[in-house]
Amino acid sequence: MFEQLLTGFMTMSEPINILAVFMGVLGGMILGAMPGLTAPMGCALLIPFTYSMPPVPAISMLVSLYCGATYGGSISAILVHAPGTPAAAATTFDGYPLAQKGQAGKALGMACISSFIGGFFSVIVLVLLAPVLAKIAIKFGPPEYFALSIFGLSMISSIGSKSVIKNLLGGTIGVFIACVGMDEISGFSRYDFGITHLMDGVSFIPVMIGLFAAAEVFRQAEIGMRKVVMDRKITGLPTWKEVKSVKTTLMRSSLIGTFIGILPAEGGTVASFIGYNEAKRFSKNPEKFGTGVLEGIAGPECANNAATGGSMVPTMALGIPGSGTAAVILGALMVHGMRPGPLMFIQHANEVYAVFAGMFIANIMFLGLGLGGSRIFSQILRVPNYVLSPIILILCVVGTYALKNNMADVWIMLICGIIGYKMKAYGFTAAPIVLGLVLGQLIEISLRRSLIVFENNPFIFFTRPWSVALLFLTVLGLCSPMIRTWFDNRGARKRAKKNGDSCEGTTATCEDGLD
Amino acid sequence: MGNKDLPMAVTMMIIFIVLFGLSFTFQSSGVLVTHTTAAFFPRVVLAVAMFLNLILIIQTLLKGPDGGAKKGIEPEAAKRVALSMVCTIAFGFGTAYLGTLVSMALFIVGIMLVWGNRNFKVIFLNALIAPIIVYLIFNKVLLVQLPAGILL
Amino acid sequence: MKNIKWSMLALAACGLLWQSATTVQAEEFPSKQINWYIHSSAGGGTDIFTRTVSAELREKLGVPIVVSSMSGGSGARMLNYMMEQPADGYTIVSLTNSNLATMARRNTEAQREDLVGIARGCYDPQALMIAPSVAKYKNIDEIIAAAKANPGKVKVGITHVASVDHVAAYLFSKAAGLQLEYVPFSGGGEIVVALLGGVIDAGVLNPSEVMGQVEAGNLTAAVLFVQERLKDFPDAPTAKELGYDVEMNTWRGIAVKKGTPEPIVKKIRDAVAEIMQGEKYQKYLADNSMGPESVMSGEQWDAFMDAEWPLWKEIMTELGYRK
Numbered sequence: 001m002f003e004q005l006l007t008g009f010m011t012m013s014e015p016i017n018i019l020a021v022f023m024g025v026l027g028g029m030i031l032g033a034m035p036g037l038t039a040p041m042g043c044a045l046l047i048p049f050t051y052s053m054p055p056v057p058a059i060s061m062l063v064s065l066y067c068g069a070t071y072g073g074s075i076s077a078i079l080v081h082a083p084g085t086p087a088a089a090a091t092t093f094d095g096y097p098l099a100q101k102g103q104a105g106k107a108l109g110m111a112c113i114s115s116f117i118g119g120f121f122s123v124i125v126l127v128l129l130a131p132v133l134a135k136i137a138i139k140f141g142p143p144e145y146f147a148l149s150i151f152g153l154s155m156i157s158s159i160g161s162k163s164v165i166k167n168l169l170g171g172t173i174g175v176f177i178a179c180v181g182m183d184e185i186s187g188f189s190r191y192d193f194g195i196t197h198l199m200d201g202v203s204f205i206p207v208m209i210g211l212f213a214a215a216e217v218f219r220q221a222e223i224g225m226r227k228v229v230m231d232r233k234i235t236g237l238p239t240w241k242e243v244k245s246v247k248t249t250l251m252r253s254s255l256i257g258t259f260i261g262i263l264p265a266e267g268g269t270v271a272s273f274i275g276y277n278e279a280k281r282f283s284k285n286p287e288k289f290g291t292g293v294l295e296g297i298a299g300p301e302c303a304n305n306a307a308t309g310g311s312m313v314p315t316m317a318l319g320i321p322g323s324g325t326a327a328v329i330l331g332a333l334m335v336h337g338m339r340p341g342p343l344m345f346i347q348h349a350n351e352v353y354a355v356f357a358g359m360f361i362a363n364i365m366f367l368g369l370g371l372g373g374s375r376i377f378s379q380i381l382r383v384p385n386y387v388l389s390p391i392i393l394i395l396c397v398v399g400t401y402a403l404k405n406n407m408a409d410v411w412i413m414l415i416c417g418i419i420g421y422k423m424k425a426y427g428f429t430a431a432p433i434v435l436g437l438v439l440g441q442l443i444e445i446s447l448r449r450s451l452i453v454f455e456n457n458p459f460i461f462f463t464r465p466w467s468v469a470l471l472f473l474t475v476l477g478l479c480s481p482m483i484r485t486w487f488d489n490r491g492a493r494k495r496a497k498k499n500g501d502s503c504e505g506t507t508a509t510c511e512d513g514l515d
Numbered sequence: 516m517g518n519k520d521l522p523m524a525v526t527m528m529i530i531f532i533v534l535f536g537l538s539f540t541f542q543s544s545g546v547l548v549t550h551t552t553a554a555f556f557p558r559v560v561l562a563v564a565m566f567l568n569l570i571l572i573i574q575t576l577l578k579g580p581d582g583g584a585k586k587g588i589e590p591e592a593a594k595r596v597a598l599s600m601v602c603t604i605a606f607g608f609g610t611a612y613l614g615t616l617v618s619m620a621l622f623i624v625g626i627m628l629v630w631g632n633r634n635f636k637v638i639f640l641n642a643l644i645a646p647i648i649v650y651l652i653f654n655k656v657l658l659v660q661l662p663a664g665i666l667l
Numbered sequence: 668m669k670n671i672k673w674s675m676l677a678l679a680a681c682g683l684l685w686q687s688a689t690t691v692q693a694e695e696f697p698s699k700q701i702n703w704y705i706h707s708s709a710g711g712g713t714d715i716f717t718r719t720v721s722a723e724l725r726e727k728l729g730v731p732i733v734v735s736s737m738s739g740g741s742g743a744r745m746l747n748y749m750m751e752q753p754a755d756g757y758t759i760v761s762l763t764n765s766n767l768a769t770m771a772r773r774n775t776e777a778q779r780e781d782l783v784g785i786a787r788g789c790y791d792p793q794a795l796m797i798a799p800s801v802a803k804y805k806n807i808d809e810i811i812a813a814a815k816a817n818p819g820k821v822k823v824g825i826t827h828v829a830s831v832d833h834v835a836a837y838l839f840s841k842a843a844g845l846q847l848e849y850v851p852f853s854g855g856g857e858i859v860v861a862l863l864g865g866v867i868d869a870g871v872l873n874p875s876e877v878m879g880q881v882e883a884g885n886l887t888a889a890v891l892f893v894q895e896r897l898k899d900f901p902d903a904p905t906a907k908e909l910g911y912d913v914e915m916n917t918w919r920g921i922a923v924k925k926g927t928p929e930p931i932v933k934k935i936r937d938a939v940a941e942i943m944q945g946e947k948y949q950k951y952l953a954d955n956s957m958g959p960e961s962v963m964s965g966e967q968w969d970a971f972m973d974a975e976w977p978l979w980k981e982i983m984t985e986l987g988y989r990k
Contacts, residue, residue, distance in 0.1 A: 037657075040708075045657060048718045141866040165571050169527075172564040176534075179560065182740075183553040185851050187828035187988060188542040190553050191534070196747060199740035199774070214603075221599040222592045225630050264856055318863075319879035320856035327856075331715055337954045341879015387637065390626040391645045393603065394619045397610070398649055402659040404708070405735045406744075407611065414607055418600055426523050444556040445853070452550055452850050453822060453866055542987075660702070660735050 005127060008353030011056060012361055020057035021358050024064025025365045031065070032072025035082045035209045035392075036399020039069035043328040047335065055336040055351050060358030062332055063312070066325045067119055067362040070268055070305050071370060074111040078297075079104060079380050080392050082213030087268030087304035089208055089434055090276040093159070094289060094296025101292055104378040109237035110294050111301045112370030114250060118302035119363040121254040122261065122309025126316075127356050131345065133262050134317035140263055142453055143461050145446035147470035148263070149439045152270050154474045155277040156432040167432045174436020175443060177202050184441075185448045197408035204269075204437050206400045206413040211430035213396050214417025219424075220389045237371060238294065246298040249279045257303035261310020265446075267323035268304035268311075269438050275303025281480060309359065316340055316352060520575045528568050535561045598629040615661040619646035696756055696931045697730040703759045704735055704749065706742035706766060712955075716789055716919050717761045719951045723942045728935075732759075742766035746777035754926035756935060759785070762922045764831040764979075767972070771979040772829065773990040779976040780925065783932055786939045787920035787963035787971065789952070791873045792897060793835050794888035795823070801865040807889040807904065810869060811843055818846035824858040824870030825849050829988045832871035835892045835915035837982065842911035862886065873917055874899060875956035892916055899956070918961075920968055936965040 011017065024046075031042040043062045050058035073085030078095035091111060098107040125133070140148075156171030157164050180191045181201030192198040220226075253275040260271035279299025280289045289296045311322025312329075319340035321327035333340050338348050345352055380388065400413045420430055454460040461467050538554040538561070588596075602625040609618030623642040632638060653659045703721055707713045717734050725732045737745040745760055746769070752758040762782065770778050797804065804810045804821070814821040825832040828851050840847045850867050852858050858870040859877055869889060874897070880886040881899060888903035892915050896905060906913040921939060923932065942948055943962045952961055963971060983989040 044708075044714060047715065048722055051719075051722075138860055138863045141861065141864050165567060165574060169564065169567045169571060172560060172567060176557065176560045176564060179557045183541075184827060184853060185550055186543060186553040187851075188553045190541055190557060191537065196740050196744050196774075199743065200738060218596050218599055221596045221626075221630065222588055224592060224595055225632060264860060314856075318856075318859070319877060320859055321854075327854075331711070335715060335951075335954060339879040339882060341877075341881075342883035342885065344879060347882075386627055386630045386632050387641050390623040391641070391649075393626075394606075394622060394646065394649055397606065398615065398619075398653050398659075398661065401610075401661065402653060402657065404738050405660060406737075406739065407607075407662060410607060410610075414603055417603070421596070426520065440560075448551045448556065449850060449852075452848065453861075658733055660733060 001127070004349055004353040005357060007350065008355075008357035009360075011350065011354040012060070012357040017057045017060060017354070017358065018361070020053070020061040021064045021361050022365060024061040025068035025362050025369065028065035028068025028070075029072035029075070029366060029369065031084075032069030032088075033075045033084045034399055035076060035084055035213050035396050036205065036402055038085055038205065038403075039066050039325040040328050041403070042069060043325055043332070047328070047332050050332060051335065055338065056354045056358075058336060059329065059332060059351070059355050060362075062329050063355055063359050064362035064365070066329065067305070067308050067359060068366050069325075070308050071112065071115040071119070071301075071366045073304075074115065074297075074301050075108065075370075075377050077212075078107045078111060079377060080213070080388065081216040082392055082396065083208060085268075086205055086208055086438070087272050087307070088301075089212065089269065089431075090272040090300035090304075091297060092212055093276060093300075093431065094292050094294075096292075097290065098292030098294075098297065099378075099381065103236065103292070104381055105236045105374050106238045106242070106294070107292070107297055108374035108377055109371060110242070110246075110297045112367060112374065113238070113243055114246075114253070114298040114302035115305040115370070116363055116367040117250050118254050118257050118304070118306035119308055119366075120360065122258045122306040123356060123359045123363065124309075125258050126309040126312050126359070127353075130313045130317045131342070133313050134342075137262055137264055137314045137318060137320070137322075139466060141464070142446045142450040143464050143467045144470065145263075145265055145442060146450055147461060147467040147474070148266070149443045149446060151470050151474045151477070152274060152439050153436065153443065154478050155273060156435050157478065158280065159273070159277060159435070160429040160432045161427050163427050166427050167429075170428050170432035171436040174433040174438075175440035176436075177207070177433075178437050178440025179444065184445055185452070195408070197406060201441075202412060202437070203403065203409060204434070205403055206409040207416045207437055208430075208434050209396050209400055210413040210416025211420035211434060213392060214413060215420030215424075215430070217389045217393045217396075218417065218421035220385045223385070225386045226384065237374065242294055246295050248282070249295045249298045250302050252278055252282070253299050253302035254306045257306025258310040260303070261307030261322055262313045264314050264320050264322055265442060268307035271307040271310075272300035272304040273435055273438075276300040281477070305363075312359070316344055317342065319344075518575055518579070521572065524568055524572045524575060528565065528572070531561050531565050531568065535565075595629055595631075599626060602626050602629060610662045610664070612664040614664040616646055616650045617664075619649065696934060697728050699757065700731045700733060701728070701757050701759060702733055702735065703761070704737045704745045705761045706736075706738055706745040706763075708736055708738050712789075712791075713761050713763055713919055716951075719948065720788060720921065720939065720942055723945070723947065724938060727938045727942065740774055741769045743769050743775040746770070746775040749924055750775075750777050750781065752924065754924040754928075756923055756927050756931035758924065759935070760922055761919060763919045764917060764975075767976065767979050768829055768831070768834070768983065771976075771983040772988045779972060782922040782972075783925050783927060784965045784968040784972060785921040785923060785932070785935050786943060786965050787918055787968040788943060788948075788961060789917070789919040789955075789957055790961040790963075791875055791917040791919075791955075791957055792891060792893040793832065793871055793916045794874050794892065794897075794900070794903065795836065795839070795869050795890045796862065796872045796874070796877070796886050797869050797889050798862040798865070798885055799887055800885065801863065802868060804868055807909065810889060811845060813868075814840070814843075814845040814847055819848050821845075821869070822848045822850050822867040824852050824861050824867040826852055826854060826858065826871070829983065829986060831915060831917055833986075834979070834982050835913065836871050837986070838913045838915055839890070839892070839906055839911060842906070842913055843909075859886065878956055920963075932965070940964055 031037045042065050070087055073083055073088030074091045077083040077088040077091040078099050081092050081096045083089040083092055095107045156167050160167040181199055182189050189199050256275050257271040260266045276299045279295045280286045283295055311326045314320045314322045315326040315330050321330045397410055400410050403409055450460055538557050541553045543552045602622055606618050606622040620642040624638055627638045654661055705713050705717050721732045721734050749758055749760050769775055799805055804813050823836050855872050855876045858872055861867045862870050877886055888900040891903055891905045892913055
């Protein structure tokens with residue numbers, strides 16, 4: 001295996017291949033940073049150009065684009081509150097506040113380093129364990145997906161605004177929006193009001209761009225003309241000590257991201273939300289999340305890039321795409337005469353390991369480009385908001401249109417922008433709605449599919465091991481603030497007894513659970 | 516009185532009820548009888564939403580009017596936001612009638628004027644350069660057919 | 668100084684755009700950009716097929732051809748849009764059987780009669796596939812026996828309801844007098860996972876999409892919905908051999924709106940036919956496990972569609988999907 005990987009690196013060291021990876025990473029970063037332009041779209045645009053190329057540079061370029069775009073999404077998320085890719089939505093929570101505090105360089109640097117670590121880790125896993133891990137993907141039937149999506153949805157109670165009830169309500173509305181359009185199980189359209197555009201449902205990306213990016217433009221309108229965010233130093237990268245301080249978060253998110261990436265129906269978006277939530281749950285000071293803490297950037301960014309390597313696991317080892325972009329890459333593999341599946345690693349060992357080597361190089365490359373470029377990217381904050389904001393909005397409009405060449409998506413985006421601005425006054429935030437929308441379809445389909453497959457037996461969710469484990473984790477997660485308070489209080493009581501002091505109950509943490 | 520959560524929650528409740536009612540208009544197939552129908556899941560979700568909304572209403576009623584004490588934004592800022600939204604909507608319509616490129620330029624001019632910028636050199640340059648770059652990238656490099664009206 | 672340079676550049680760019688926008692309308696077809704629409708999103712099978720053909724057609728006709736995805740309602744949006752355009756050959760669509768299903772469901776105002784075929788490019792066989800190592804029923808006889816013994820208990824994975832997969836399985840079950848339980852999935856990959864995980868008993872798939880798994884011996888065909896046996900599955904019978912006259916496979920082709928002048932249709936047909944016989948296109952077919960018989964001339968394909976169209980209308984009515 002190591003020999004093959006070494007051969008792979010030798011193949012990759014040819015100038016043409018290095019160039020392909022570089023173009024992929026650079027193109028990916030640019031596409032990723034633009035709201036509306038996504039990695040699957042970039043890959044699809046590239047495929048015709050890769051016809052005439054040999055397989056190794058062709059596939060490496062697409063895979064590099066995927067890695068680059070997943071990282072690139074964080075740049076615009078941090079700088080202008082416009083998540084460039086869906087997977088970067090969670091990065092806005094802490095990345096944007098930190099940049100607004102004048103520490104854009106630190107936020108960008110942290111995102112870049114986390115992306116690199118997550119991505120690199122996932123490629124190691126991909127190289128070492130792909131065939132073994134692919135078996136997990138097969139173990140995941142409809143009930144497991146239902147349990148997983150419920151686990152994901154349970155996060156809405158803790159991300160978003162302070163009011164738990166409003167977060168839950170927002171999440172439920174998100175799930176409902178996912179119901180609009182053709183029902184996959186029965187084949188009939190719902191809530192389309194006779195509009196053809198709505199028959200395919202409300203896509204997630206326009207809603208996300210609206211709620212995050214367009215709403216932020218209106219918030220800037222509220223502030224009015226402002227010269228610059230920060231005219232002093234905005235470019236300092238995170239120090240080594242700061243990176244070390246988030247190492248547990250990075251490790252956790254790498255594992256989460258890789259695992260979620262391996263599952264065919266889930267991708268970087270869900271991974272990044274879970275990464276953020278777990279970073280918050282295990283943090284020493286969860287109440288600071290949302291104000292610009294480094295863990296809040298490391299958590300989601302590391303997880304979404306870890307999902308890139310993860311999603312290549314089923315793509316290569318099973319021939320089943322692990323994400324939207326992986327589906328396009330799968331198509332490209334077939335165009336080049338490869339048949340991804342269990343024999344892929346034997347029949348096409350040279351190409352496969354060369355592509356893996358290319359992924360390693362791509363991760364290193366965006367680390368270099370990202371860290372080196374963060375100084376340049378941060379300059380965007382020197383542009384006055386009255387110049388920048390309208391440009392962001394036209395990019396949102398054109399980018400959303402480009403998704404499907406559909407003006408209806410643009411209207412959805414603009415309406416969501418207005419709603420996103422207005423709802424803040426009522427104490428609602430975008431995160432739970434977006435999460436509900438991401439998971440809504442999976443929840444519905446996996447639930448109803450389970451009922452078909454297991455003949456309407458509702459207990460199926462409690463009899464399959466993975467499903468039970470995930471549901472248990474959900475309950476544990478929902479109760480964790482309470483459990484934690486209990487432990488803290490007990491600890492405080494013990495200490496109080498020992499010292500004979502009066503009890504100072506640490507009740508700060510119970511705000512999460514109770515409102 | 517004066518709690519703004521209450522009218523919002525009540526409005527949402529009405530919307531939920533209407534949507535719940537609409538679920539009875541969905542078609543269902545006679546062939547796939549063993550399957551749950553298209554209306555099954557939306558009804559579950561709406562039921563949950565109505566339940567949560569009810570809690571919110573009760574919570575708000577118990578809390579009393581203090582929520583309304585929050586300060587609104589100053590009228591000047593509210594006017595800017597409202598006009599920006601008008602510009603944005605006009606931009607959306609403009610793409611279909613005037614074409615994307617022209618609308619983009621007009622939108623930038625509009626927003627900058629609404630926000631109180633009177634430096635016409637900056638407005639002119641921004642309205643000229645940004646749309647052209649965006650247009651070139653999308654239309655010529657990414658080959659996206661942007662909507663063209665009577666102009667470009 | 669810098670500003671002046673930028674404005675000059677911008678002005679130059681403006682000029683460039685103006686020129687490209689006002690190409691002179693000539694007599695001869697084609698004289699301007701051709702817009703080609705597909706109903707699926709980027710990167711899918713239809714997209715790759717379209718881009719393969721359009722790249723060469725662009726050179727042949729010497730005009731820009733822009734491929735745009737117009738997804739929405741399984742082709743409803745694309746077909747509705749096509750109906751609004753003049754029948755002049757400058758609007759081309761890629762057509763698959765799912766579009767025929769959409770038309771049969773009357774989700775679009777367009778009907779089969781509103782289209783003229785340019786050429787069929789893909790004919791991708793479908794098969795009822797099983798995972799031999801985990802499946803309860805190891806071949807088609809066992810499946811039929813089980814379905815007869817326990818109606819509605821044999822679970823068959825399909826990609827979307829009212830799709831070509833669903834219809835193939837439905838036609839087969841009708842011919843064989845079976846009652847199957849259809850489990851809708853969102854894509855072929857999900858069906859493979861469910862098959863390998865033993866969640867479903869069989870699934871309708873295009874073998875070409877899952878050759879990797881087939882070569883590894885994890886998946887095999889139980890019955891084929893084509894007329895003749897495939898070389899990859901020497902043991903799998905066709906439905907016809909079993910005595911059920913079922914032929915339902917995925918196809919993709921190129922079409923224009925009815926009423927397009929005959930010379931224009933002929934010109935596009937000739938150009939496309941030449942491309943499809945070419946080496947590049949044949950390599951594309953081979954790479955995607957499709958045979959050269961995929962290619963059909965416009966006339967042949969029109970006849971083929973005319974034969975399949977009533978079937979779709981009939982089945983959609985039976986399944987309760989025809990409005």
